Amino acid sequence: MPGGPLRAKAQRGQPPGDPFWRRTVGSRLPISARSISKIEMSTRRERHEFASDNTAPICPEALAALEEANATAAPSYGEDRWTARVCEQVRELFETDCEVFLVFNGTAANALALAQICQSFHSVICHQHAHIHTDECGAPEFFTKGSKLLVIGGADGKIDIAQAEAVIARQPELHAHKPRAISITQATEFGTVYTCEEIAAIADFAQRRKLLLHMDGARFANAIAALDCHPKDVTWELGVDVLCFGGTKNGVGAGELVIFFKKELAREFDYRVKQAGQLASKLRFLAAPWTALLKDGVWLRNAQHANRAARELAQRLADETKIDKYIPVEANSVFVRIQGNVATALRARGWDFYKFVEPDVYRLMCSWATSESDIADLIADLKD
Numbered sequence: 001m002p003g004g005p006l007r008a009k010a011q012r013g014q015p016p017g018d019p020f021w022r023r024t025v026g027s028r029l030p031i032s033a034r035s036i037s038k039i040e041m042s043t044r045r046e047r048h049e050f051a052s053d054n055t056a057p058i059c060p061e062a063l064a065a066l067e068e069a070n071a072t073a074a075p076s077y078g079e080d081r082w083t084a085r086v087c088e089q090v091r092e093l094f095e096t097d098c099e100v101f102l103v104f105n106g107t108a109a110n111a112l113a114l115a116q117i118c119q120s121f122h123s124v125i126c127h128q129h130a131h132i133h134t135d136e137c138g139a140p141e142f143f144t145k146g147s148k149l150l151v152i153g154g155a156d157g158k159i160d161i162a163q164a165e166a167v168i169a170r171q172p173e174l175h176a177h178k179p180r181a182i183s184i185t186q187a188t189e190f191g192t193v194y195t196c197e198e199i200a201a202i203a204d205f206a207q208r209r210k211l212l213l214h215m216d217g218a219r220f221a222n223a224i225a226a227l228d229c230h231p232k233d234v235t236w237e238l239g240v241d242v243l244c245f246g247g248t249k250n251g252v253g254a255g256e257l258v259i260f261f262k263k264e265l266a267r268e269f270d271y272r273v274k275q276a277g278q279l280a281s282k283l284r285f286l287a288a289p290w291t292a293l294l295k296d297g298v299w300l301r302n303a304q305h306a307n308r309a310a311r312e313l314a315q316r317l318a319d320e321t322k323i324d325k326y327i328p329v330e331a332n333s334v335f336v337r338i339q340g341n342v343a344t345a346l347r348a349r350g351w352d353f354y355k356f357v358e359p360d361v362y363r364l365m366c367s368w369a370t371s372e373s374d375i376a377d378l379i380a381d382l383k384d
């Protein structure tokens with residue numbers, strides 16, 4: 001069974017001729033993360049690389065920005081220059097004037113964004129596998145003080161508009177919650193990516209039904225990398241009203257953006273954020289790493305790396321272990337069918353990963369930090 005320190009393996013695993021791996025993997029891991037992994041893996045040999053994209057370290061650019069923001073005292077509660085800069089950078093990136101807020105995590109971003117656009121008697125249409133429905137402990141319902149999630153299906157984790165139409169038709173007007181918003185996840189919880197056309201169709205439906213369009217973009221960067229388009233092409237230009245743009249899975253330690261493309265929707269949102277305990281007093285430590293992500297396209301390169309690692313993993317699984325993907329690999333996750341005894345054996349060797357669909361569909365996640373040797377180690381353990 002392969003083992004040994006991550007740094008040594010990352011260096012061994014880089015084919016000298018492949019600039020992608022050489023550029024983005026070994027050299028970009030922060031020194032501290034390398035040495036922690038080295039100690040842990042030689043003793044416990046835990047492997048969290050594919051469990052989630054939030055098991056990854058902070059990327060070097062974000063870490064350097066954090067250190068720079070730590071050099072002196074600075075104004076608090078978002079009055080600092082880093083927070084102002086992030087807002088400017090977001091407006092530049094999306095090429096539009098918009099309202100930008102920073103909160104600690106994705107659950108808060110989604111729940112507060114929905115609370116901002118819904119009243120307690122409203123409802124939100126979402127996919128049955130939407131994170132807001134399955135993984136946020138009722139935060140959207142809690143922060144909206146009663147808005148109902150109207151859960152529908154759709155292939156590959158994407159909303160089926162016919163089902164959305166049907167669920168609206170079933171609402172007995174005054175006696176039900178009033179449909180107010182539709183929420184889509186980009187990239188989806190199954191690692192698939194809505195195309196521009198698919199988002200346009202949902203936006204058109206939303207407009208016809210007088211719904212606002214919320215996008216959970218915990219992996220928005222991966223979606224843009226997959227689509228190879230401009231961020232505005234799949235957001236405000238099509239009619240997305242509010243985007244939760246994820247940074248944690250992209251390379252920062254914490255901090256998600258809530259972006260209102262219709263500025264009037266953001267009225268008093270700062271109070272909502274504060275009341276929810278989501279206004280960091282030292283906000284610069286969330287903002288500074290984001291300035292680094294948004295400078296010179298780091299966010300996009302991180303996502304491109306993660307997506308490419310997922311494609312490589314899927315390919316090697318198919319070629320060398322005959323384990324086939326369960327769903328197309330479009331962003332940074334690989335869903336596979338693995339027999340229970342194989343999953344148990346992998347876990348016994350220290351690999352950490354989650355089952356997503358009963359009885360045997362598991363998710364393997366890649367990140368900005370996934371190295372070729374991580375992939376090689378997993379494949380080797382599967383073949384062993």
Ligand SMILES: Cc1ncc(COP(=O)(O)O)c(C=O)c1O
Nearest residue numbers: 105106107108131185189216218
């Ligand atoms: C689709 C999606 N939305 C939002 C989140 C954000 O969740 P958290 O509150 O853990 O940051 C996640 C994290 O796994 C996610 O996968």
